[in-house]
Amino acid sequence: MINIAILGFGxxxxxxxxxxxxxxxxxxxxxxxxxxxxxxLDLRDFPQSPFASLITHDFNDILxxxxxxxxxxxxxxxxxxxxxxxxxxxxxxxxxxxxKEVVSTFGVELCSIAKAHGxxxxxxxxxxxxxxxxxxxxNDLSSNKINNINGILNGTTxxxxxxxxxxxxxxxxxxxxxxxxxxxxANPSADVDGIDAARKIVxxxxxxxxxxxxxxxxxxxxxxxxxxDDTKIAELFGCSIKLIGHSTVSDGKITAFVSPRMVLSxxxxxxxxxxxxGILVSANMVGDVMFYGPGAGKLPxxxxxxxxxxxxxxxxxxxxKPIVWKEAEAGDINDFGEYSCRRVFITKxxxxxxxxxxxxxxxxxxxxxxEELTEIVANDIAEKLGDDLISVYxxx
Amino acid sequence: MINIAILGFGxxxxxxxxxxxxxxxxxxxxxxxxxxxxxxLDLRDFPQSPFASLITHDFNDILxxxxxxxxxxxxxxxxxxxxxxxxxxxxxxxxxxxxKEVVSTFGVELCSIAKAHGxxxxxxxxxxxxxxxxxxxxNDLSSNKINNINGILNGTTxxxxxxxxxxxxxxxxxxxxxxxxxxxxANPSADVDGIDAARKIVxxxxxxxxxxxxxxxxxxxxxxxxxxDDTKIAELFGCSIKLIGHSTVSDGKITAFVSPRMVLSxxxxxxxxxxxxGILVSANMVGDVMFYGPGAGKLPxxxxxxxxxxxxxxxxxxxxKPIVWKEAEAGDINDFGEYSCRRVFITKxxxxxxxxxxxxxxxxxxxxxxEELTEIVANDIAEKLGDDLISVYxxx
Numbered sequence: 001m002i003n004i005a006i007l008g009f010g011x012x013x014x015x016x017x018x019x020x021x022x023x024x025x026x027x028x029x030x031x032x033x034x035x036x037x038x039x040x041l042d043l044r045d046f047p048q049s050p051f052a053s054l055i056t057h058d059f060n061d062i063l064x065x066x067x068x069x070x071x072x073x074x075x076x077x078x079x080x081x082x083x084x085x086x087x088x089x090x091x092x093x094x095x096x097x098x099x100k101e102v103v104s105t106f107g108v109e110l111c112s113i114a115k116a117h118g119x120x121x122x123x124x125x126x127x128x129x130x131x132x133x134x135x136x137x138x139n140d141l142s143s144n145k146i147n148n149i150n151g152i153l154n155g156t157t158x159x160x161x162x163x164x165x166x167x168x169x170x171x172x173x174x175x176x177x178x179x180x181x182x183x184x185x186a187n188p189s190a191d192v193d194g195i196d197a198a199r200k201i202v203x204x205x206x207x208x209x210x211x212x213x214x215x216x217x218x219x220x221x222x223x224x225x226x227x228x229d230d231t232k233i234a235e236l237f238g239c240s241i242k243l244i245g246h247s248t249v250s251d252g253k254i255t256a257f258v259s260p261r262m263v264l265s266x267x268x269x270x271x272x273x274x275x276x277x278g279i280l281v282s283a284n285m286v287g288d289v290m291f292y293g294p295g296a297g298k299l300p301x302x303x304x305x306x307x308x309x310x311x312x313x314x315x316x317x318x319x320x321k322p323i324v325w326k327e328a329e330a331g332d333i334n335d336f337g338e339y340s341c342r343r344v345f346i347t348k349x350x351x352x353x354x355x356x357x358x359x360x361x362x363x364x365x366x367x368x369x370x371e372e373l374t375e376i377v378a379n380d381i382a383e384k385l386g387d388d389l390i391s392v393y394x395x396x
Numbered sequence: 397m398i399n400i401a402i403l404g405f406g407x408x409x410x411x412x413x414x415x416x417x418x419x420x421x422x423x424x425x426x427x428x429x430x431x432x433x434x435x436x437l438d439l440r441d442f443p444q445s446p447f448a449s450l451i452t453h454d455f456n457d458i459l460x461x462x463x464x465x466x467x468x469x470x471x472x473x474x475x476x477x478x479x480x481x482x483x484x485x486x487x488x489x490x491x492x493x494x495x496k497e498v499v500s501t502f503g504v505e506l507c508s509i510a511k512a513h514g515x516x517x518x519x520x521x522x523x524x525x526x527x528x529x530x531x532x533x534x535n536d537l538s539s540n541k542i543n544n545i546n547g548i549l550n551g552t553t554x555x556x557x558x559x560x561x562x563x564x565x566x567x568x569x570x571x572x573x574x575x576x577x578x579x580x581x582a583n584p585s586a587d588v589d590g591i592d593a594a595r596k597i598v599x600x601x602x603x604x605x606x607x608x609x610x611x612x613x614x615x616x617x618x619x620x621x622x623x624x625d626d627t628k629i630a631e632l633f634g635c636s637i638k639l640i641g642h643s644t645v646s647d648g649k650i651t652a653f654v655s656p657r658m659v660l661s662x663x664x665x666x667x668x669x670x671x672x673x674g675i676l677v678s679a680n681m682v683g684d685v686m687f688y689g690p691g692a693g694k695l696p697x698x699x700x701x702x703x704x705x706x707x708x709x710x711x712x713x714x715x716x717k718p719i720v721w722k723e724a725e726a727g728d729i730n731d732f733g734e735y736s737c738r739r740v741f742i743t744k745x746x747x748x749x750x751x752x753x754x755x756x757x758x759x760x761x762x763x764x765x766x767e768e769l770t771e772i773v774a775n776d777i778a779e780k781l782g783d784d785l786i787s788v789y790x791x792x
Contacts (some may be wrong), residue, residue, distance in 0.1 A: 019539050019681050022680075022681070023539060023540065023541060023680070023681065026541055027538070027539060030538060030717075032717070124536070130681075130682035130683065130685065131685055132532040132535075132536030132537065132685065135532070135535060135536050136528040136531070136532050136536065139528075139531060139535070139703070139707065140520070140528030140531050140532065140700070140703050141528065141699070141703070142423070142426060142702075142703050142706045142707075142710075143415050143419060143423060143698075143699050143700075143702035143703045143705075143706060144419065144699055145419060145422055268667065268668070268688055271664065271667045272664070283699070284418075284419070285415050285418070285419065285526075285695045285696070285698065285699040285702075286526035286689065286690065286695070286696045286699035286700070287526065287689070287690050287693075287695070287696055288689060288690070289526065289527055289528065289687070289688060289689030289690075290686075290687075290688035290689065291685070291686075291687065291688075292664055292685060292686035292687075292688060293682065293683070293684060293685030293686065294682065294683050294684070294685075297683075299681045299682070299683070300681070300682045300683055302539075302681065303537070303539050303540055303679070303681040303682035304536070304539075304682070306538075306539035306681075307535070307536050307537070307538050307539045309539075310538045310539060311535065311538075314538075314717060315714070317714075317715075318711070318713075318714035318715070319713075319714070321426075321428070321710060
């Protein structure tokens with residue numbers, strides 16, 4: 001009998017209890033062993049919940065119970081989630097989590113502690129919600145060198161951008177609707193300012209490079225300044241505007257950033273709408289593969305948490321190769337300004353040819369060709385356009 | 397030192413040698429151990445190849461060499477691929493393969509032999525080429541009950557259908573172009589008649605249900621009778637015609653078939669074009685997830701073969717839970733005629749309302765709504781339309 005403890009009985013925590021209970025029979029058949037949830041840690045009581053009797057308010061009940069070998073941390077935020085995770089790993093307990101803030105900030109240390117104590121720290125649910133992406137990147141792209149990653153990593157912003165494009169809603173109205181539907185928090189900053197996506201792209205980049213960058217240092221642009229006009233101009237180019245977490249890994253150096261981009265219709269990310277996420281991984285042998293699915297939500301995210309729990313139980317008697325990351329240092333990270341790609345410039349007024357960029361309609365310039373790109377630097381154009389320039393979008 | 401043998405030095409076999417060589421350094425770093433290719437079995441010699449010295453024409457060189465612990469079978473066809481695989485497994489060698497014909501026909505027996513001899517039989521490359529789908533279905537959707545699968549599983553037919561839709565090419569011309577580009581064989585039957593897709597859908601269905609159906613018994617419709625008019629009518633409905641491998645697993649019973657379908661633009665499979673494949677899996681906790689990427693090709697497919705080799709080497713000292721399948725019996729398989737879904741009927745001449753199906757334009761009927769579907773049986777409509785009926789498409 002494997003004893004599991006859940007830290008945090010919010011959306012994902014209660015979903016995890018539900019998946020473990022609802023699919024108990026088939027999971028135990030697959031595992032060939034039994035499990036039970038022994039504790040659920042939360043500050044609140046849940047007298048109406050079928051799991052009410054498992055609630056504890058004291059973390060030490062879990063930490064000091066030698067029967068608990070798997071702990072699922074779904075508290076959110078850095079503290080005390082990080083502190084509890086560290087304590088559990090040091091006590092020889094395996095930990096799984098959906099907490100991207102903790103993984104992206106403390107991942108190097110926590111993976112190292114797990115390794116030192118012969119236990120595992122798994123976080124499939126921290127990126128892409130229910131989408132299998134972290135384990136496939138480790139196990140299935142193992143024969144490849146990963147060159148770059150482009151992901152729609154945040155369901156809330158994708159919902160808002162889809163609503164602007166399809167329904168013609170303003171950013172403000174789309175945000176309000178997202179809040180009403182429970183997709184966005186009362187304070188939506190972590191989503192709309194790209195902070196959540198930045199955490200996720202540094203985690204994926206660490207899987208590709210072995211180096212975890214501080215998400216606060218990644219150039220991060222949100223979606224708050226995107227206008228309806230921008231989405232219409234994107235459509236003229238056959239593009240959708242998407243908030244993209246990007247990273248390139250080359251010769252051990254990383255380029256990583258989060259920004260809204262005009263995604264060409266030929267790119268499979270362009271059709272991923274609403275709260276769905278998609279992660280497009282380009283690797284040196286397989287080429288482009290994409291993982292698509294629900295990027296958030298109670299049961300989808302819990303599905304990934306429980307997949308990690310199953311992985312731990314299934315491999316409890318084997319030595320699985322631990323994840324080893326280093327902190328990315330300044331020298332590991334390329335200057336964002338040197339990242340080159342095609343761009344769309346949106347200006348106030350009509351202008352003739354500027355640096356080889358053809359004006360196609362009032363305020364709209366054509367896409368730069370690859371040849372043009374090699375001849376010009378975007379900032380030069382921006383300077384020449386001066387006050388006329390409203391915004392610049394990188395093209396994907 | 398792990399010694400690997402390759403059976404068959406065709407497209408995928410030579411790609412596997414290339415991936416193992418090109419990425420040797422990073423793969424050995426990940427594994428923490430060294431490997432080498434010791435033999436390549438082929439009837440031909442390859443004097444110009446850098447691997448020429450490894451070629452053998454005698455399978456017994458491999459079978460009787462106790463140093464060879466991993467064999468990659470990429471011969472294609474049932475015989476002698478099946479016989480060599482069986483002999484290797486019985487000799488205590490692990491086998492990986494891209495051979496869907498062997499897996500779909502002999503998978504039950506070969507998995508059972510592997511289990512009995514404490515070795516592994518892996519076949520990630522047999523479905524979806526380079527796309528990680530088999531291991532993710534086993535390991536990452538492990539917390540779920542898989543309800544249904546819809547896949548674009550054949551790159552050749554998807555190339556032809558894309559060419560018809562985008563370029564207005566006839567089926568015959570698109571097929572010729574596919575043959576010219578090396579996407580289709582001189583005898584294209586296995587692709588265009590849906591046989592290849594049928595093999596793949598039974599493999600995926602076995603992962604979901606534990607039961608392997610005989611691919612020859614799965615209702616299989618190819619794309620040879622699809623006309624340019626059909627693709628234009630599909631566009632009127634906002635659909636793309638795709639060759640879909642479908643299966644539903646419910647209460648242990650399987651419904652599986654391959655047929656061209658009108659795929660609504662809201663379905664992520666609708667935008668998968670050219671030789672790419674996509675597998676959309678619907679599971680009871682996570683909902684819909686999709687795996688997308690190159691469904692064929694030398695290096696992509698080899699990438700998946702080598703991922704299996706890495707899996708075997710990485711876990712060589714551990715007891716990995718073996719795959720156990722049963723042969724699907726007649727009682728395990730639902731009658732195809734009972735499969736219900738929305739349909740599009742294409743007729744020769746104008747007709748008024750037929751069984752609640754609204755005529756929208758000459759020869760084109762509207763999509764059936766879910767309500768209409770419950771009231772009518774498709775065959776009734778077909779009977780009433782009689783000679784006017786040209787074709788029926790299931791909608792996805």
